[in-house]
Amino acid sequence: MLLQILYITFIFNLRLTLCKEQVVDVKKSLVWGPGLKPDHIVLPARYFFIHAVDESGKKFSSPTNAKFKVQIKGNSPHGKCRSNINIIDRGDGSNIVRYTIGDWCENVEIDVQYNNSHVAQSPYFIRNKVYSERCYCPQELNLWLLNNDCSDFSADKQIAWDLHSFKRVNFSAIRDNLLKRYNAPESISLCHYVVKNQEVWRKCYGKYTGFKMFMDATLSALARVVYLPDMEFYLNLGDWPLSKKGGQQRTSGPYPIFSWCGSDDTYDITLPTYDITESTIENMGRVMLDMLSVQKSEYPWETKEEKAFFRGRDSRRERLQLIDLARKYPDLINASITNFFFFRNEEDKYGPKVPHISFMDFFRYKYQLNIDGAVAAYRLPYLLAGGSLVFKQDSHYYEHFYSKLVAYKHFVPIKRDLSDVIEKITWAKENESRVKEIVSTARAFVEENLMPQHIYCYHMVLFKEWSTRLIAPVDVFPDMEKLNFSHTCTCKEKQLRDEL
Ligand SMILES: *[C@@H]1O[C@H](CO)[C@@H](O)[C@H](O)[C@H]1NC(C)=O
Ligand SMILES: *[C@@H]1O[C@H](CO)[C@@H](O)[C@H](O)[C@H]1NC(C)=O
Numbered sequence: 001m002l003l004q005i006l007y008i009t010f011i012f013n014l015r016l017t018l019c020k021e022q023v024v025d026v027k028k029s030l031v032w033g034p035g036l037k038p039d040h041i042v043l044p045a046r047y048f049f050i051h052a053v054d055e056s057g058k059k060f061s062s063p064t065n066a067k068f069k070v071q072i073k074g075n076s077p078h079g080k081c082r083s084n085i086n087i088i089d090r091g092d093g094s095n096i097v098r099y100t101i102g103d104w105c106e107n108v109e110i111d112v113q114y115n116n117s118h119v120a121q122s123p124y125f126i127r128n129k130v131y132s133e134r135c136y137c138p139q140e141l142n143l144w145l146l147n148n149d150c151s152d153f154s155a156d157k158q159i160a161w162d163l164h165s166f167k168r169v170n171f172s173a174i175r176d177n178l179l180k181r182y183n184a185p186e187s188i189s190l191c192h193y194v195v196k197n198q199e200v201w202r203k204c205y206g207k208y209t210g211f212k213m214f215m216d217a218t219l220s221a222l223a224r225v226v227y228l229p230d231m232e233f234y235l236n237l238g239d240w241p242l243s244k245k246g247g248q249q250r251t252s253g254p255y256p257i258f259s260w261c262g263s264d265d266t267y268d269i270t271l272p273t274y275d276i277t278e279s280t281i282e283n284m285g286r287v288m289l290d291m292l293s294v295q296k297s298e299y300p301w302e303t304k305e306e307k308a309f310f311r312g313r314d315s316r317r318e319r320l321q322l323i324d325l326a327r328k329y330p331d332l333i334n335a336s337i338t339n340f341f342f343f344r345n346e347e348d349k350y351g352p353k354v355p356h357i358s359f360m361d362f363f364r365y366k367y368q369l370n371i372d373g374a375v376a377a378y379r380l381p382y383l384l385a386g387g388s389l390v391f392k393q394d395s396h397y398y399e400h401f402y403s404k405l406v407a408y409k410h411f412v413p414i415k416r417d418l419s420d421v422i423e424k425i426t427w428a429k430e431n432e433s434r435v436k437e438i439v440s441t442a443r444a445f446v447e448e449n450l451m452p453q454h455i456y457c458y459h460m461v462l463f464k465e466w467s468t469r470l471i472a473p474v475d476v477f478p479d480m481e482k483l484n485f486s487h488t489c490t491c492k493e494k495q496l497r498d499e500l
C-alpha cells in the first residue's frame with residue numbers, strides 16, 4: 001500500500017515536472033556571433049545565434065512556444081536599409097539568424113525580440129557603416145585577422161603539419177621541375193596562381209580545369225574583404241593528392257602543392273574543400289545546402305528512425321560492400337547507390353540505382369555512414385552538423401579539419417573494411433545517452449570550426465603563413481590570365497574617412 005502511494009506520488013511529481021512549461025526569460029537568453037559586428041566582420045551572409053534561457057538560467061533544449069523576431073533597421077542610399085533575413089530553428093531552443101544587406105547601410109540597429117520584448121542586449125546599435133559583402137572593401141590583413149577572431153587558427157595543427165616540410169620555398173629553383181613532374185594533361189589538372197598587389201593571375205595545366213572556378217571565386221571573395229599577401233601556389237584540381245612521400249622525391253625534397261584533400265602518404269597542403277568553401281561564399285545565394293541551413297531541425301531525435309543511412313555514388317568498393325550488409329541487416333541499415341560509374345559492370349548485383357534524395361532527408365535516420373568516395377567524402381561537415389550520429393570509416397584521406405576530430409567524442413569510428421559496422425550500430429542502439437552526447441559535441445565542433453567565419457579564417461591564416469615562406473620574388477608571368485573580380489560597390493569613402 002505504502003509503496004503504491006509512493007509510486008503514485010512519484011508519477012504525479014514526474015508529470016508535474018514534465019508538464020511545467022519552461023518560460024523564456026528574454027534578458028537571460030543568449031545572443032552571440034559574428035553577425036552582431038557587421039561593420040567589422042564581413043561575410044557573404046552575416047549570422048548570429050540565439051539560445052532561449054528560462055528564469056532559472058537553464059538553457060532550453062526544445063523549441064520555444066513563440067518564435068524569435070529579428071529586424072535590421074537603418075538608412076541606405078535608397079532610403080531604408082534593405083535586408084534579407086532568414087532564421088534557422090535548430091530545434092533545441094536555439095536559432096541561427098542569417099542576413100544580407102544591399103550595398104551599404106548606416107545607423108544600423110539589429111533588433112531581436114521574443115513575445116514583443118527585446119532579447120539579451122537587443123537592440124544592437126552598429127557604430128560604423130555596414131557594407132554588403134559584394135562591395136570591394138578590403139581590410140589590412142592583420143586587422144582583418146583580428147576583427148574576424150582568427151587567432152584560434154594561427155596555431156592550427158593541420159596548417160603547422162602541412163607547412164612543416166616547406167620552411168623556405170624557392171619557386172625560382174623548383175618551378176621547372178615541379179611542372180616537369182606534374183604537367184601530365186591526361187591525368188593531372190593543376191593551376192598556378194600568382195597574387196600580386198591585390199590582383200590574381202593564373203595559368204592552368206591539364207585537360208579538365210573546370211574546377212578552377214572554385215578557387216577563382218574564393219580569391220575573388222577574399223579580395224573583396226581583405227588585402228591578400230603577395231604569393232604564388234600550385235593548386236591541384238583533381239581528387240587525389242599529388243605530392244607523394246618517399247620514393248624519388250627523397251632526394252629532391254617534396255613539391256608544395258595545394259589540394260582540397262590530404263592524405264597520410266602525401267605532402268599536399270590542404271585547403272578547405274571547394275564544396276564547403278563554395279557553400280560559404282554562396283551562403284543565402286546559389287547553394288541550397290550549407291553549414292547553416294543543414295542545422296535546421298526537420299526531424300527531432302525522437303522521431304528519427306533507428307537505422308544507419310547511406311546514399312552515394314559507387315566511387316569505392318566499400319560502398320558496394322555496404323549494400324551487401326544492408327541486404328543482410330535491413331533492420332539496421334538503409335543503403336543504396338545513386339549512380340554507377342566506377343563499377344558499372346556490377347550494377348546488376350548492387351543496383352538498381354535509386355534517385356537522389358534531399359540531403360536534409362538523410363537526417364530522418366539516427367545514424368549516418370560516412371564512407372570514402374574517390375577520396376575523403378566531402379559530406380562529413382554537413383553530416384556532423386545535421387543532428388544525427390556519424391559513423392566515420394577509417395581513412396588515410398582527410399580534409400583540413402579532421403585532425404581536430406576525436407573518435408567517440410565527435411563520431412563513432414568504423415574499420416576501413418566495414419567489418420565492425422553492425423557491432424557499432426548495435427552499440428549505438430544500446431547506448432542512446434552516449435550517442436546523444438556525441439551528436440551534441442559534434443554540433444558544438446561545427447559551431448567552433450566549420451562555420452563560414454572559420455572557412456574564411458583558415459584560408460587567410462594559411463595564405464599569410466604560406467606567403468612568409470616564399471623566398472623567391474613573386475612575379476606575374478607573361479602567359480598568365482588575370483582574373484576579373486566582380487563587385488557591386490566600393491567603400492572608398494570609408495577608407496578616406498579612416499585615413500583622416
Ligand atoms: C507573452 O507575454 C504575455 C504578457 O507578458 C504573457 O502573458 C504570455 O504568456 C507570453 N507568451 C509567451 C509565449 O511567452
Ligand atoms: C632561388 O633559386 C634561384 C635559382 O636556383 C637562385 O638563383 C636564387 O639565389 C635562390 N634564391 C634564394 C633566396 O635562395
Ligand SMILES: *[C@@H]1O[C@H](CO)[C@@H](O)[C@H](O)[C@H]1NC(C)=O
Pocket residue numbers: 330334357361364
Ligand atoms: C530507405 O530509405 C528511403 C529514403 O528515406 C525510403 O524511401 C525507403 O522506404 C527505405 N527503405 C526501407 C526498406 O526502409
Ligand SMILES: *[C@@H]1O[C@H](CO)[C@@H](O)[C@H](O)[C@H]1NC(C)=O
Pocket residue numbers: 427430431434
Ligand atoms: C553500452 O551499453 C552496453 C549495454 O547496455 C553496456 O554494457 C555498456 O557499458 C555501454 N557502454 C558505454 C560506453 O556506455
Ligand SMILES: *[C@@H]1O[C@H](CO)[C@@H](O)[C@H](O)[C@H]1NC(C)=O
Pocket residue numbers: 481482483484
Ligand atoms: C577578364 O575580362 C576580359 C575582358 O572582358 C576577358 O578577355 C578575359 O578573358 C577575362 N578573364 C578571365 C580570367 O575570365
